[in-house]
Amino acid sequence: MLTTPTYELTKSEKSFISQHLLFAFIALAIGSLFGPLQAFEFSGVDFYPLLEPVIQSYYQGLTLHGVLNALIFTTFFITGFLTLTTIYGLKRPLKYPLLNRIGFWTMVVGLLMAAVPILLNEASVLYTFYPPLQANVFFYFGLTLVVVGSWIEGYGFIFTWREWRKENPGVRTPLMTFGGLITMVMWQLATLGIAVEILTMLIPWALGLIDGADPQLARTYFWFTGHPLVYFWLLPAYVSWYAMLPKQAGGKLFSDSLARIAFWLFLLLSVPLGFHHQFVDPGVPAGWKYIHAILTYAVFFPSMITAFTVIASLERAGRKRGGKGWLGWIPKLPWNDPSVSAQLLAGILFFFGGIGGITNASYNINLVIHNTAWVSGHFHLTVASASALSFMGISYWLVPYLRGRRLWSRKWAQIQTWLWFVGMLIFSNAMHVLGLLGAPRRTPLGEAPYVPDEWSGHLLRTSIGGAILFVSAYMFVFNIARTWWSKKLLAGPDEEVEIPVAESVHPAQETPAKLDWWTPWLIGTVALILVAYGPQLIEQIGNIDLSSPGFRP
Amino acid sequence: MSEVPGDGSVQTSLHIDPYERNWMRLTVVLLVVFATAVTIAGFALGFQVPSPEERVDPNTVAIGDGPFGEPGLRAYPDGSYDLYVVAQMFSFAPNEVTISAGSEVTFYVTSVDVQHGFKIQNTNVNMQIVPGQVSKLTMTFDEPGTYDFICTEYCGSAHAQMYGTLTVEK
């Protein structure tokens, strides 16, 4: 048997990861102010006039909400968390700590550079920044630097893994590290879309070097990245669900092999599906939309493996804790641990999100809900619950671990996770119904002239759900802030916070070696991208028409 | 990342629990069912999505002598219509249209400035309107009534005000 040496993170490693989290939580705190304001506006309670002149419009607020929550909070949390899963999983320090520091500070500079125009209302173009809406050029520079910084951190993880591989030939990469590496490699490939969009079109256009943009081609570039972006948000949560949560629940991972197969399939299938966000676009042939729809169904497969493996792991844990009968294991899970309850509730919300996702992906059925409130309802179950609520759950052990301080209030944390769950059920259900009734997204519905009376009950439910979510978000932020700067240091070994590492039922070393071998999967991934995107990229780039001048919203 | 993993592998065959194997089979069956349903709806029943129609110059499309120079309804002897719509911040031209029940309408929509949306409430007409492109869908209106067509993509400060109405008369 292999010996597992223990590894204790150094002070500077802990503080490096903490810096990531600090930026993530500040982004979440500010971004989460606006979500509720949007939700209140829907039932006619409009706070925006009170915010002038700091925030001038609903759309400046919506840009802040989308950018800070969906791009900044996630990216900083993910790079920080995956730094931990890299070094703790491999039990060795980063190969080039300086490289990772450079990556991190590049992201910080990018964030600040993008924040200035957004706060000056010079970039109220929402987080998708579709041209011909045009932002101040520093918004595009800033986003570019955030992405480049995340690339650099990813290279840092890869170099570290290669070094570990040399030292440990034939050993299976620990699952938590493996999942993190897949996330970052996928991200490198996926972000090529917006990199090309921003560097070859939007920046020259915003600088006046070219007269126009090609809005259709820009959408194709954007969604090349936009779909795998959702897997960049989700896979780190899966890392926790597979490689940590079973341990926190008192059990083991049901199958290490299938966990790895699922991660490989996510690498393979994350990118070549982007046209499913463009089903109603005029400039993409229906046949290609159909192909991407079918490929999207294929990602359903690793998602179902994940559902099975995670639930089976939890079931074993619940039974070990004395659960009997079909469902008797569920109440036996350690629900009183807020880190566990957050992730279990996130998983339940994600189940509903998955069902809605199949609807979205279904080609012509998409016409019913495209650009409606349904879509917002959907991704608050996915990114704002499966990911964000899981990240909150992770934070409940991670922050005490990194800061060496006791969680300020476990009780608050428990209540917070349930409030998110209840608030989100109300909010997202109302948004889904509104979408089916035809309510558009990205619209201050409180002032839209065409809103029928029939919608008002659901608009009110959106506001109520939003209020509950607001309380929950701030209970989280408050709890974390009190913990962060708490005077109560962890006292002695029995208060020690452990990083949860789930063993698997069959030891990882029994997983077939080929499931730890990158080459065939990378070749397959690139090949599938070329097949699914190559012909359309050649055609759309070949017919590029840079004739759309910019409009400042 | 190309190293072939060396020794140290205790076992190389993949172990899959029988329950999980069945679950995976069930998943595949479900996927085939979904894909078939979508395929039938799309290709046999004709519930189609937009496809490339025409490229235009957004700066001149609404001032030339093309159909968008004079947007509006074109009626044909067989009772069907073409409707040309120009979307711009923050209105549709035309924004009031009347047709008779039972007629088939083909919508052609383009934008002269930024992206917009074109969604006719309570129907399956829903399109992204992209400058430089013409979005096209066809729909038959059997039920008399008033249908709002609304902008569903953020296009600037007064996006929420952007809509028109289609009246279907008996």
Ligand code: HEM
């Ligand atoms: C604090 C609780 C939250 C509430 C009440 C809330 C509410 C809302 C509402 C009402 C909208 C729709 C606005 C519109 O379409 O006009 C929205 C959009 C959005 N939200 Fe949230 N949200 C919350 C938290 C989050 C979190 C945690 C995330 C991601 C991590 C998130 C990501 C997004 C994104 C990406 C959009 C779309 C923005 C766009 O269309 O450009 N939200 N939110």
Ligand SMILES: [Cu+2]
């Ligand atoms: Cu997608």
Ligand SMILES: [Cu+2]
């Ligand atoms: Cu519009």
